[in-house]
Amino acid sequence: MPRSKNFNTKYSPEFKVSVIIDMREHGLSYKATMRKYFPQFPPKNYKFIKQWERIYLTEGAAGFMEERRGRGSKGRPRKKPLPPEAESDLLDEVQQLRERNEYLEAELEYLKKLDALVRAEEQRNGRKPK
DSSP states (O other): OOOOOOTOOOOOOOOOOOOOOOOOOOOHHHHHHHHOOTTSSEEEOOOHHHHHHHHHHHHHHGGGOOOSSSOOOOOOOOOOOOOOHHHHHHHHHHHHHHHHHHOOOOOOOHHHHHHHHHHHHHHHTTTTOO
């Protein structure tokens, strides 16, 4: 037996709202709503109407504007911004580390020049370094 053509139909948000409002105004059950609006489906397959009603009651008519089919994004979570005091502490620490780095680089340059001077002096005097 072939499947019905409307198996995976996407219904408009306006249609969903009208179905739920009609069901609630006239006190229709899920099965009666299925018979009235979807005669091609068996009445026991009313899960999507139940879902529509839950969305309508929790989020209102605007809840139908959001696409809910498929998997949600599993991408990288967004970072939360740091509080201002933590951010200022980090900036202070970065500044201190930069100053320390400049000091160590200057010290290294000084030691290299000193070593070069000592070697040059030893070469002039003809002595080997210890």
